Amino acid sequence: MDGTVLSLSDVEKIVKTDPGQIRRFGGEFAFSFGSCHARDHFGIVRGPGQKGAVVCNGQVRCLIEPAPAPCTLDEAIVTAVRIRSGEGVTALSGGVDSSLVAALAGRECVAVGLKGSHDLEQARHAADLLGLTCTEVEITQEEIADALPAVIAAIPKKDPVNTSIAVTQYFIARWAGEHGHRRILAGQGADELFGGYARYLASPALEEDLARDVAGLEAQADRDQAVAALHGTYLSMPYLDIRVVRAARAIPAHEKVHDGQRKIPLREVAGRHIPQELAVYGKKAMQYGSGVWGVLKKLARKNGYKTSVQDYINHIGRVEHGH
DSSP, X not given: OOSOOOOHHHHHHHHHHOGGGGGGOOSSOEEEETTEEEEOTTOOSOXXXXXXXXXXXXXXXXXXXXXXXXXXXXXXXXXXXXXXXXXOEEEOOSSHHHHHHHHHHOOOEEEEEETTOHHHXXXXXXXXXXXXXXXXXXXXXXHHHHHHHHHHHHOSSOSHHHHHHHHHHHHHHHHHHHTTOOEEEOOTTHHHHHTOSGGGGGOSSHHHHXXXXXXXHHHHHHHHHHHHHTTTOEXXXXXXXXXXXXXXXXXXHHHHSBTTBOSHHHHHHHTTTSOHHHHSOOOOOHHHHTSHHHHHHHHHHHTTOSSOHHHHHHHHHXXXXXX
């Protein structure tokens, strides 16, 4: 809660001597002790029991409600990345979200995409500008086809958008797991918190749209963690730190999106930590930039589903269940 990173032994000591302190825990976690389970405030890490609570014998013992000291958005993001960057690898695509996390974390990076894809090229460029090491993982149509059954079986919502995003995450997690990394620092949540989607520019009810999309972040985290778990890894999300979420929610919607610009507060912070070129860069969504969406459509057509990727996904799901 105060920015101190607790070790496993620290947590064990608190559980044994003063479990009431768990209510103040920030960050991302899920753990069990005795007949009790505890999960972080936003439910970013999967686990038994409800999010943001200590549950014992099926009953809520207390809520987990961290209350860190007030700080600026810049301070919030810097702190959120710092407390998560003791180990792991950063997923880099070259946009402002991941580039800012990568720069502040200073860790090895990994980028995934088809050969010649936008994300691989932009990640390479961003890593060069930031002076970071970045491994480029080139994936193929055949690898994507092979991964689809496992991805579709793992994710809760099995539609084209979620599937294509999850496939990209699958290969990031696979590389991380194969190279001994358990934590993957990622930029999830920035678009919803700061107004990053192009559709926000024409929104007649921007405040409501942002609130709805922020509420949907839990489902996104559940999808991504489900895929990461296939490789013994998990995604760590600095933008969903309580400090960052609180600071972002305090900013009026019209200050996040206006005059054709999106994610304005985040870009202003980023401009103080990374080259301006990266701070203002407008990147394609993950499923498009990696090339995975295009492959998913090709595979659907190849397998006889010329007009519906959803039908192709449903077909894979039925085959996996023996239908």
